[in-house]
Amino acid sequence: MNNLQNPLENAAENKYNKTKLFLPVYTGIQIFFGRGSSIMKKFWMAAAAVVLCAAMLLTGCGGGNAIKIGTGGNTGTYFAYSTAVAQILQNKTGLTVSALSTGGSVANINGINDKDYNMGIVQNDTMINAYNGLDAKNFKNGAVTSFSVMGEVYSEVVQIVVDAKLKDKVKTLADLKGLRVSVGDAGSGVYSNAKDLLAAYGLDIDKDIQQNNLSVGSSADAMKDGKLDAFFFTAGAPTTAITELQTSMDVFLLSLEEDVMQKFIDEHKIDGKYEVYSVQPITHAQYACIPEDAPVKTIGVTATFIVANSLSEDDVYNMTKALWESTDEIAKAHAVGSSMDINNAFATIGNVPLHPGAEKYYKEQGLLK
Secondary structure, three states, X not given: OOOOOOHHHHHHHHHHHHHHHHHHHHHHHHHHHOOOOHHHXXXXXXXXXXXXXXXXXXXXXXXXXXXXXXXXXXXXXXXHHHHHHHHHHHHHHOOEEEEEOOOOHHHHHHHHHOOOOOXXXXXXXXXXXXXXXXXXXXXXXXXXXXXXXXXXXXXXXXXXXXXXHHOOOOOOHHHHOOOEEEOOOOOOHHHHHHHHHHHHOOOOOOOOOEEEOOOHHHHHHHHXXXXXXXXXXXXXXXXXXXXXXXXXXXEEEXXXXXXXHHHHHHHOOEOOOEOOOEEEEEOOOOOOOOOOOOOEEEEEEEEEEEEEOOOOHHHHHHHHXXXXXXXXXXXXXXXXXXXOOHHHOOOOOOOOOEOHHHHHHHHHOOOOO
16 A cells, blocks of 8 residues: 555544544543533533633633734834833733834824734824825825724924034024935825925925935934934934934934914814814923923824724723823833823814724713713
């Protein structure tokens, strides 16, 4: 006979052999305890429990979803803050929660739509544009409606960092013309902010600067190496990469003019309805390179946790509850946590709906009727 047996025959033979091994044990148990005995019933109940526990372990402890949070570059605020939040959500809810480094807001929204993540942290302006199909460049298939809001968590300010060697030359954003400027990863919320702000000062992002598309960490490294004159970053302040950069070289943050900011805010209401920007200060308490008596004035948006619509009401309710009832812990883990305010949890989300689980929690807190 051929030594190479049919794989199906092998499988059948293996199953038969395992059954032969188990039968004597099974028969012995029946003879010892008696086929109808209560002990025999308990034995089978215990065996069933073991099988059920094994299945639960294979699908994730305690069942439920594994929560994957799309964040940002691994030296930015999104990643650091969300990593701290992920640990707290996991501890408080029993869900498996992990924070993943990504390209930022656009990547996180597309990632949820593609089912790579089921939670993400995003800028509220990028989120509203995506939901309403108003950004064909970043969301090529039209409106993205596969996500909903869990909560707005902190203000994100546009930070424009400049090499101090250029302090006498660069007084306003218009003075960046011709310089080597990083405007964030292509397609990121940072890029969108940089493009719009440069345009407000009469500069074309593709023609009037030497454009670099670097993450905040790579931007800081390039500036230290003398390869970059300035860079944009939109995030909660302080940001680790900028904090570390100011200890290794002299830098300053550029302020924006009041009239330009107000015009920008008015002109950038999304769909002419939804105001997402506001004037925000950056102070010496956040970055030592800023004089105590001269805070930097800039504009800001809001960092917002979004979740896949497919997540259950119970899971999102439990995460929302854990998030807002752990703000002290979050603030100890990351400085931007100190600015979390549940009263602003859905203040500037436009027409993007709250997830039913988040809505349930906010109703319990008296924030919604």
